Amino acid sequence: EVDKAAAETVYESISYLPDLTYLTLDNKAAVEKARLAYRSLTAAQQKLVSNIGKLTVLEARITELEKIEADNLAVEKVIAEINNLPRESDITIGNKPAIEKARQAYLNLTIAQQKMVTNYDELLVLEAKLAKLMIEKEDQIASEKVMEEISNLPSLKELKLENKPAVEKARQAYEELTQVQRKLVNNYDELVALEKKLEELTAADTDADTDTDT
Numbered sequence: 001e002v003d004k005a006a007a008e009t010v011y012e013s014i015s016y017l018p019d020l021t022y023l024t025l026d027n028k029a030a031v032e033k034a035r036l037a038y039r040s041l042t043a044a045q046q047k048l049v050s051n052i053g054k055l056t057v058l059e060a061r062i063t064e065l066e067k068i069e070a071d072n073l074a075v076e077k078v079i080a081e082i083n084n085l086p087r088e089s090d091i092t093i094g095n096k097p098a099i100e101k102a103r104q105a106y107l108n109l110t111i112a113q114q115k116m117v118t119n120y121d122e123l124l125v126l127e128a129k130l131a132k133l134m135i136e137k138e139d140q141i142a143s144e145k146v147m148e149e150i151s152n153l154p155s156l157k158e159l160k161l162e163n164k165p166a167v168e169k170a171r172q173a174y175e176e177l178t179q180v181q182r183k184l185v186n187n188y189d190e191l192v193a194l195e196k197k198l199e200e201l202t203a204a205d206t207d208a209d210t211d212t213d214t
Helices: 002-015 025-039 052-083 093-107 120-151 161-175 179-183 188-213
Strands: none
Touching (some): 002 025, 002 052, 025 052, 093 120, 120 161, 120 179, 120 188, 161 188
């Protein structure tokens, strides 16, 4: 009778638990309490608890619900991180760390979690815009370097034959640019003019040497 009474108490605690369909994480404490009560029984008493199968099923579901909640929390965090990024039209190179942080947060998710990120396409758009800005910045830096080299050359009035290596160096630097970068060199005409003047100086120097020889 004692065994039966003890088993009946545990049986009732399991019976009072919600059915699988209605189980939520709010019921976790009650499920754990029922399991502890079952474990406190003797082996003989445990055999009298005929609805232990229900408890086992509910425990498995609690584990599933916890995983679902963890997935949702992880996904919501990444969605929020992407939502907090500027709009495409407002993106600057200064946003690079934040965009990279959002990308890393996305990569840290499991494959299943990644599929739940509803605004992932927005991240792709922002990354594409950032990549474009980075290329434009690199083009600007490269072209500015050549423009500075041209600006440091003597003026047409001051140009002498000994300046030829510097002019040729500037020309070589220009040739190494991409077509896009060359279009950004706004003082290219100055280089062309200096090269033309050098040709004239070289020709004049050659004529002078010829006259001297004669």
